[in-house]
Amino acid sequence: MIRTEGLTKRFGPVLAVDRLDLDVREGDVYGFLGANGSGKTTTVRMLLGLVLATSGSIEVMGRPMPRSAREVLPHVGALVEGPAAYSHLSGRANLALFDAMGPAGPRSSRARRVDDALDQVGLGGVDRRPVRTYSLGMRQRLGLALALLRQPRLLVLDEPTNGLDPQGIHEVRDLLLALNASGTTVFLSSHLLSEVGHLCSRVGVLDGGRMVVQEELAVLLQPTGRVVLTTPEPDTARALLDGRVDGSDGERLVVRDTDPASLNARLVAGGVPVTSLAEERRTLEDVVLEASRPGSDRWSRS
Amino acid sequence: MIAVELRKMLLSRRTWVTILLIDALPTLVAILLAVTDLGPRPGTGPAFLSAVMTDGSLFPLAALGIVLPLFLPIAVALTAGEAIAGEGQQGTLRYVLVRPVGRTRLLVAKLVAVMSFVVVTVLVVAVTAYITGTLLLGQESLTTGTTSISGSSMSTQELVGRTMLALAYAMLCMLGIAAIALFLSTVTESPLGAALGCLAVLIASTLLLTLEAADPLKPYLLTRHWLAFVDLFRDPILWRDVLRGALLQGVYVVVFLAAGWANFTTKDVTV
Numbered sequence: 057m058i059r060t061e062g063l064t065k066r067f068g069p070v071l072a073v074d075r076l077d078l079d080v081r082e083g084d085v086y087g088f089l090g091a092n093g094s095g096k097t098t099t100v101r102m103l104l105g106l107v108l109a110t111s112g113s114i115e116v117m118g119r120p121m122p123r124s125a126r127e128v129l130p131h132v133g134a135l136v137e138g139p140a141a142y143s144h145l146s147g148r149a150n151l152a153l154f155d156a157m158g159p160a161g162p163r164s165s166r167a168r169r170v171d172d173a174l175d176q177v178g179l180g181g182v183d184r185r186p187v188r189t190y191s192l193g194m195r196q197r198l199g200l201a202l203a204l205l206r207q208p209r210l211l212v213l214d215e216p217t218n219g220l221d222p223q224g225i226h227e228v229r230d231l232l233l234a235l236n237a238s239g240t241t242v243f244l245s246s247h248l249l250s251e252v253g254h255l256c257s258r259v260g261v262l263d264g265g266r267m268v269v270q271e272e273l274a275v276l277l278q279p280t281g282r283v284v285l286t287t288p289e290p291d292t293a294r295a296l297l298d299g300r301v302d303g304s305d306g307e308r309l310v311v312r313d314t315d316p317a318s319l320n321a322r323l324v325a326g327g328v329p330v331t332s333l334a335e336e337r338r339t340l341e342d343v344v345l346e347a348s349r350p351g352s353d354r355w356s357r358s
Numbered sequence: 359m360i361a362v363e364l365r366k367m368l369l370s371r372r373t374w375v376t377i378l379l380i381d382a383l384p385t386l387v388a389i390l391l392a393v394t395d396l397g398p399r400p401g402t403g404p405a406f407l408s409a410v411m412t413d414g415s416l417f418p419l420a421a422l423g424i425v426l427p428l429f430l431p432i433a434v435a436l437t438a439g440e441a442i443a444g445e446g447q448q449g450t451l452r453y454v455l456v457r458p459v460g461r462t463r464l465l466v467a468k469l470v471a472v473m474s475f476v477v478v479t480v481l482v483v484a485v486t487a488y489i490t491g492t493l494l495l496g497q498e499s500l501t502t503g504t505t506s507i508s509g510s511s512m513s514t515q516e517l518v519g520r521t522m523l524a525l526a527y528a529m530l531c532m533l534g535i536a537a538i539a540l541f542l543s544t545v546t547e548s549p550l551g552a553a554l555g556c557l558a559v560l561i562a563s564t565l566l567l568t569l570e571a572a573d574p575l576k577p578y579l580l581t582r583h584w585l586a587f588v589d590l591f592r593d594p595i596l597w598r599d600v601l602r603g604a605l606l607q608g609v610y611v612v613v614f615l616a617a618g619w620a621n622f623t624t625k626d627v628t629v
Contacts, residue, residue: 067626104456106627129458136456140449144370156362158457202453 057082057210057241058103063112065098065265072098074265075112080243080258085236087256087273088245089344095265096245097137100214103243104134117210130159133208135216139199143188147179147198150187154202161206173201178227192219200228204235211235214245229255253340263348276343283313285333287323296326310336359463363471367437376436377479380429384421384487392494406588410495417491418484418521419591422528425483426584430476430528431535431560437475438539439553441468442622446547446629461623469540469615476532480525510593520595524587527600531584534610535560538580541618547629577602580610 058080065073073095080086090096101107103114105122114121116128141150151170155161161169174180177197187198196219203211211232217225232255236242246252252259259276261269269276286307287293293309294301303310313319316335323330367373387407391397397411406420442465445451454464512520538559542552563580566572576582583603589596 101452101626101628104452105458106452106455108624108626125458126460129456132456134453134456136452138449140453142366142448142450153362153366154453154457156365157359157454158459 057084057117058086058243059115060099060103061113063099063102063114064110065095065102065107066110072265073102073109076262076265076267077270078260078267079270080241082241083236083239084258085232085242085244085256087252087259088243088262089249089252089259089340090245090247090262091348092247094262094348096247096262097214099262100134100136100212100243100245103212104129104132104136106136126159130206131209132212133203133206133210134212134214135199135203136212136214138215138218139195139202141187141195141198141202144186146184147182147187147190147194147201148174148184150198151201151205155205169205173204176204176231177201193221193224196220197224200231209240211240211242212245213242215247216244217248217251225251249340249344259340261344261347268347269343273340277337277340279314279335279337281312281314282336283311283316283319283333284336285309285311285319285323286331287328288331289328292326293323293328296323296328307331359459359467360470363467364474367471367475373437373475376433377482380425380433380479381483381486383429384417384424384483385490387420387424388417388487388490388494406591410491413497414491414493414495415488415497415517417495418487419524419587420491421483421487422480422524422587423585426528426531427564427581430479430532432557433479434472434476434532434535435539435553435556435560436549438468438472438536439543439551439556440549441472441540442543443546443552444543444549446627447549449629451629452627455627462619465540465544465615465619465622469536472536472540473529473533476529476536480528480532484521484525512591512593520590524590527587527590527604528584530604530607531581534580534607534614537611537614537618541614541621544618544622544625578606580606582606 058078060076060078063073063076063078064071076095076099078099088096088099098107102109103116103121105125108122116124117131119128121128141147142153145153148170151173152166155166155169156163171180174182177200179194179197179201182194187195190198196216200213200216203213213232216232217228220228229251232242232244242255244252244255253273256273258272259269260267282302285293287309288307290304290307290309294304297311300312301309302312311319316333320330320333391407391411395411397408399408406416406423410417410420442451445454455461459467535556539552539556542555543549546552546555559580563582566575566579567581572579583599583606586599586603589599
């Protein structure tokens with residue numbers, strides 16, 4: 057769906073994106089992670105033809121960008137660095153205006169398209185107030201509605217839940233998953249790990265303009281081959297497991313073992329009460345922190 | 359896209375307030391002239407202002423002479439300066455471009471919208487001025503016809519034709535300003551910066567025209583022939599300055615539109 061090869065962008069002396077090979081497949085919910093300033097937004101802008109690459113190539117839906125922008129972009133819905141609208145017009149008027157831009161859909165169905173998009177993001181009942189009076193959350197929803205206006209095959213979303221309250225975030229998450237289930241590929245750029253962890257099937261981690269990880273989420277978060285258990289009798293357990301304990305912290309033990317069920321049976325048979333037991337998995341946070349250097353909005357003395 | 363831009367412009371309250379304000383000045387002048395009956399002596403003051411004392415139907419041209427040097431260009435500079443930079447500042451530029459609207463197409467649509475603004479403004483000013491002029495200042499009898507600046511008389515038909523020509527010339531002059539402001543609008547991210555930059559060019563040109571030492575530059579200054587439309591009302595018509603003016607504006611338009619196009623189509627949109 058999206059494929060870049062050696063994508064590089066230089067702003068004067070600053071290398072914003074460095075030889076990026078992005079691979080988003082059809083049907084993915086792709087999480088594009090990275091610290092602030094790691095080049096996420098520049099990459100998104102290059103995908104959409106807003107920023108022109110210094111070198112490298114971009115293919116969206118199998119066609120070169122930005123050369124094929126006229127054919128590709130009508131099938132792409134985008135939310136780039138926050139929503140924007142003509143603030144003196146109502147949300148509905150804004151959508152109608154944007155709908156008329158570019159290769160316009162039939163005029164007769166414009167009102168229906170606008171209503172559908174507003175319904176999808178929960179703004180169906182919005183009145184004629186101008187956008188200037190909207191709350192941050194409402195603007196964000198309107199931005200999403202704009203992205204959904206043409207029922208795109210690909211959604212490119214930059215921080216889509218910014219400014220939403222927890223219910224709003226949940227709604228948007230459900231909406232994106234529903235859209236994905238009906239065949240929309242979602243490219244989600246975010247620095248919110250929980251958001252990506254909840255939504256995405258694949259992630260790419262960007263650090264200092266370079267892709268440091270690109271993998272299925274399930275692979276990244278697979279078990280580490282250790283089991284974490286808690287027991288009120290850690291010393292008995294330690295004696296029973298002779299040397300397989302990697303670390304302990306009070307009642308919490310980390311044991312080298314790939315089969316929690318047999319481990320549990322053995323402990324119980326040995327008379328050790330187990331209060332909790334689970335496979336150790338890496339969190340997305342571990343993965344990202346491991347792969348990245350300190351945030352690139354830090355400029356400390358070195 | 360042109361239709362969208364026109365709709366945006368015509369639906370904006372600011373457009374109409376601006377037109378109203380521009381229109382207010384010549385109307386005020388007409389009222390003052392009618393009340394006081396103190397016209398400038400022939401050959402002094404804004405173009406045509408002495409002539410309108412005897413013939414109100416010339417007032418559209420006097421009004422044009424009043425708004426053309428400053429009022430209209432300010433409005434055009436603001437509107438055209440807003441074109442790209444304003445969308446950028448508002449954040450809507452990126453959403454317009456990913457619709458997708460081609461950059462060249464957007465630039466053309468903006469230019470058309472600005473020029474429509476000019477056309478509407480000039481027409482509103484002309485029509486209001488005709489009404490206030492004939493009502494307040496009176497009209498020479500239609501049988502003798504209107505007197506041209508050279509003293510011979512013009513038929514109504516001739517007057518209408520020449521007035522249309524003068525309006526068209528004024529619009530062309532504004533196209534020059536629009537092209538400069540539009541170019542600056544693609545360069546800077548601030549709409550106000552683009553408008554003020556354009557006004558700086560306007561003021562510099564006006565200033566240099568009064569300076570004898572700037573004589574070698576004068577033929578190329580933006581505002582050099584702006585008031586040449588007056589020559590259209592001589593008998594016979596004095597084409598020289600009008601044609602030079604038209605040519606000069608044409609060069610400004612081509613150069614700045616080309617620069618604006620080259621800049622905008624190769625620019626990274628990071629706003």
